[in-house]
Amino acid sequence: MWRCLLLGWLCSLSLVGLAQEFKVTDTATLTQALTRAQDGDTIVLATAVYEGNFTVSRAIHLKGEAGATLDTLRQGSALTIAAPKVIVEGLNIRHWGRDLYYHDAGILLQSGADEVLIKGNRLVGDGFGIYGEQLNAPRIMQNSISGNGAIYVLDRGDGVFLKHVSAPQVQDNHFIFVRDGVYLESVTDSQIHHNQFAKLxxxxxxxxxxxxxxxxxxxxxxxxxxxxxxxxxxxxxxxxxxxxxxxxxxxxxxxxxxxxxxxxxxxxxxxxxxxxxxxxxxxxxxxxxxxxxxxxxxxxxxxxxxxxxxxxxxxxxxxxxxxxxxxxxxxxxxxxxxxxxxxxxxxxxxxxxxxxxxxxxxxxxxxxxxxxxxxxxxxxxxxxxxxxxxxxxxxxxxxxxxxxxxxxxxxxxxxxxxxxxxxxxxxxx
Incomplete structure (x- = not known):
């Protein structure tokens, strides 16, 4: 029995040791890194514009250097997160779609994307800033989320939209020109502190x-x-x-x-x-x-x-x-x-x-x-x-x-x- 426990412990140490950091410089290398990444890895985006729709399916840290920008060319969601404990930090995200029925968002949190941390990003787009359903304990902190002031207010997406979510934290964010800054539906135990709202x-x-x-x-x-x-x-x-x-x-x-x-x-x-x-x-x-x-x-x-x-x-x-x-x-x-x-x-x-x-x-x-x-x-x-x-x-x-x-x-x-x-x-x- 003790040999099995020792083997499991050694395997866990080896997995931790295998966590890697990748630096990407263009759309192709980012797409490849997202496909190959394993839990615990870090992907650093160099200063560049990355065009397209991207999906995170592992518990990784996605981090942008100054000026790293995801540009969705006004189609769909920019970044879809389909794994728990993902960290998204320091990115510029822009030009995602504006179809509210299909939940077009700068960051789309799918069911099960629990305990995500979205921190220090700048999002500018027409649809939802951050959209999530069926989640536990997401943290949304120190982001700037801007909609389109030229669109009628009820046709804009919300800055943060959460539905059937437990214990979300939304703190120290700035919201402008969206529909509602933070919209919560069938949510329990939310914590919303130190946010700024304007023109919404x-x-x-x-x-x-x-x-x-x-x-x-x-x-x-x-x-x-x-x-x-x-x-x-x-x-x-x-x-x-x-x-x-x-x-x-x-x-x-x-x-x-x-x-x-x-x-x-x-x-x-x-x-x-x-x-x-x-x-x-x-x-x-x-x-x-x-x-x-x-x-x-x-x-x-x-x-x-x-x-x-x-x-x-x-x-x-x-x-x-x-x-x-x-x-x-x-x-x-x-x-x-x-x-x-x-x-x-x-x-x-x-x-x-x-x-x-x-x-x-x-x-x-x-x-x-x-x-x-x-x-x-x-x-x-x-x-x-x-x-x-x-x-x-x-x-x-x-x-x-x-x-x-x-x-x-x-x-x-x-x-x-x-x-x-x-x-x-x-x-x-």
Missing amino acids: QYGIHYMYTRGDEASNNQAISVDGGYALMNSQHIFLHHNKVSQARDFGILLNITNDAHIQANIATEVVNPQGSVELGNEGKGIFIYAAQNNRIEANEFSHSDTGISMAMGGEANRLWHNRIVANQTQVKYVGEAQLEWSYQGQGNYWSEYQGWDSNGDGLGDIAHRPNDSLDKLFWLYPEAKLLMESPVVLLLRWVERQFQPTGVSGVSDSFPLMGWKTEEMGNEPFQQ
Whole structure:
């Protein structure tokens, strides 16, 4: 028995020792090296342009010197990975196809290409940047992925598209002119951190995902920052979005998420209106339940917080709602309390006082009155908004603090912004 074990050990040592490094200089030698490579080998691409479609079928390290470029001549995918534990590093990849039905991509990850590392590459093309299905633990780090800004946004490929993938890591990448920066469908336990998104639809788009975390990402000049749709247990924290058109954060039929310490500012739709519901929203809560929304900033947008279609069962406190054209839009029939354990939110328009110096307003804050709801339900009445009678009715309602009226109330409004944060651990319901 011990002889068999010794023989196996010696064989493994010999295989490690056989790992080789190949340097290639043109398309023919690259194709040949990919055909002959064994697990553990390294292929170094010299500075040159390598034209065609290439496939990696062994667990190798594919590494480019400065200027090493794969050019697919606008047909199909540039690099297909069909083996686990492949490393792709330092390549320029360009001109792959744009057929989204056939998943044309700069890097196409086939089923079973587990634990791949895609690091420090520059991808420029019309289709998907990186596309993968049925994978475990891919790592996508420090890449630049650019689509084609001349193509209508919904006809572009996503920067990273992952479906039925567990534990992916997407970190320190730059995305521009793609459809969604990172699109995740039926994914679990993703980690998405320190990415930059610009000139695209959504920075991160979750669909049917669970147990994900995203932090320290920045999105600018996008349709929406972070879209959480039909998902559960997402920890979204310390992200920023500015100059968006539709929303900063979207919770659409998403439950048990923890939304903490994010900033959504300057979310403005010049063609939208709050009466029609197509204005820019700092956060849009739509049929989402049991989410914890704390210590965020929603500022300088068309609407700070918008809630609709059964989004009442959420907890909101310690948020900063500042200088939005409409601070809150809610047209439901429930009376909502937006505070927790004697702590509410900071409202820039609050006009109450703090007589005992405890940092909380002495009277509850109601960001909307019953007339706001009337105008949202009947947009044609907007012409009356600034009439003397309407202004008088608004003043009367503020003075008497009516009870039993549907809408949002904060019984403990903060007089100043709480700079301390509530911790970085996911909330346990």
